[in-house]
Amino acid sequence: MPTTPPESQHVLVLNCGSSSLKFAIIDANDGHEIISGLAERLGDKAPSIKYKFNGTKTVIDLAANQAHAEAINTLVSLIKDHNLDDQLIAVGHRVVHGGEHFTQSVLIDEKVIAGITQSATLAPLHGHANLLGISSAQASFEGLPQVAVFDTAFHQTMNEVAFLYALPYKLYTEFGVRRYGFHGTSHFYVAGQTAKLLEQPIEQSNFISAHLGNGCSVCAIKNGKSVDTSMGLTPLEGLIMGTRSGDIDPGLFNFLTTQLDYTAQQIDNLLNQKSGLLGISELSNDCRTIEEAALAGNKKAILAIEMFCYRLSKQIAAYMVPLQRLDAVIFTGGIGENSDIIREKVITQLAFLGINCNPQANLNARFGQEGVISCKNSHVKAVVMPTNEEWVIALDATNIVKEL
Template sequence: MPTTSPKSQHVLVLNCGSSSLKFAIIDANDGHEIISGLAERLGADAPSIKYKYNGAKTVIELGANQAHAEAINTLVTLIKDHNLDEYLTAVGHRVVHGGEHFTKSVLIDDAVIEGITKASSLAPLHGHANLLGISSAQNSFTGLPQVAVFDTAFHQTMDEVAYLYALPYKLYTDYGVRRYGMHGTSHYYVAGQTAKLLNQPIEQSNFISAHLGNGCSVCAIKDGKSVDTSMGLTPLAGIVMGTRSGDIDPGLFNFLTTQLDYNAKQIDNLLNQESGLLGISELSNDCRTIEEAAVAGHKKAQLALDIFCYRLAKQIAAYMVPLQRLDALIFTGGIGENSDIIRANVIKQLGYLGLNCDEQANLNARFGTQGIISTSDKIPKAVVMPTNEEWVIALDAANIVKEL
């Protein structure tokens, strides 16, 4: 039986990927996770659900080829078995792409489903999975409000000089081709937490946030609002990622099709699944594996890390143009929170900004620990700030339900 109170606002948060489902029940008031887990390898031979409840970790094996709907059905049973369903007030869904239509979190209805469907073409793998998760949750939790929280919403404050591409303007007006950006809930959360850490109003804070994981993006935050970000129309653009190339010469498409006889599907797979850290190292997309190999003398692993850090530092430097003044550089995400090697390398390349890495503080800031890792008391500071996108989703869902 969970610990609760009349004021508790427990929200089931669902984050559906193409072959996975991350979930948690969170008290929106304080971010406390009642239960959390991950269903993975959905649609494959050996799918499973791993979850943590009351400090105990459990694995549920699913039948072969079971997908999102079956995983959510199993999750419903799990929630009821632990008597957690009576405390739920809403279901919050992470939706990767909201296009221009969605500038904030919304209660899901038929019109919202239609809007998400239209935007899903801009992030096909994520969009389809998000819609599957919403449909399955609506069928399983018929009495609960369902709320969509968009990765792109935080970036809707960007000016057109930042979000427009230098393409024929009608591609924007007729088809919505522009920079949207992702990881908005993460950038929003860590900016607010860093402002608290530095004891300054978010409305007067200028940050550069680097969300680094298998997917990576950098965001320029001026006076608490996103003014530029590295991901674009889709999550493929920007800096080097785990398996994604990041920015490339668009002429590559013509070269691949005319010289190497690639088709569109092969190019998409090349840029999204075979590139990035994996493509350069020819070893792995996991930064931990690459770091270990680099220490052992693997030259391509070291090259992958060097390219990753160089492109990241260059992107951070570029965002001094819209910001002019920087209060803090924020590292977050799986790599950003845990790789002292990446952080030290990037900070070293940005020394001209006045940043210097405190070696011990940098080593200490791992495994969910926040802190300042720069040596000087002066501005700007380098900060490690663990992200909590799930709490943002829960809080947004709870606030919308309050207004019903």
């Protein structure tokens, strides 16, 4: 007998940056994107909204200096024009920093707003944008439940040994200075999907997940839970990234201020916007551009890739300490899903873990195709697993709405 199709569970997912707004309507049943797009250059002279619906891409130019509220108002009209508003059951918000207040996704109310506001001081660029997106969505989608999903929540299972800095303890107790980690939604999703792929319970799975994009982080996942991760108080700590330096000697701050007369703002801009792959290659923060230049013999591009892979391999190897036993290394994110070159270099450097790359499987896994890319006789598997943070947000929002 034919089965009754599941009831549509459409969730509007919003991801607000300081000058951008990424959005999608997701069917939580299967992760299908009904409509998706990006509002960018908000608050600038030429903001716009680019979106995709039914396979057609469209660009809407906004008036000069329009910001998040106006962009969401335009998005509301767009949703209504396509008759998608009646099917929405909730709005899900990606919130970058939840501090220690939030260990899971929550229905947004005044107390949640207060908690997000307090955590926003730890990530002001992202936090204030998230709050602006929430307030704008509440005004535009009055009556729809609003749900906050936190990048930091998955990592709240880390213990003090992993999350504390070796600083005066009162900086933690009084000001919340500790390691929080980010990309939690992505690490959570790919770990669950990898467990399904390998046909083993997530509760008995030990993975090291590498989310590699313009922002990069590694997460040690023991029995399905995060026990350590490479990002810290902010998303600057850890790996070499597109424009971020990752780990540096803190003494650099004193050198830059006393010897080169840098201001605090100039140092922040240097480490977050001008470093990483861009700083080393002096070409681009885009890995594809750097790989093309490296293949053409550009020495700085070659160096950038070698440094990126070396630091990533070291971080993965270090996480054998908390895990002791490893089932698989997971590659995800824009670079992790698409760069067979970087995956092969990293796997080769990790051969001592009992992991060997299958060159053809690695090549076949380009462009977001999931699969095992290690040889059959590898003691540890290597897996490419496309991430889908929007689907996780939609699922969490749906589950919370069901409980209302």
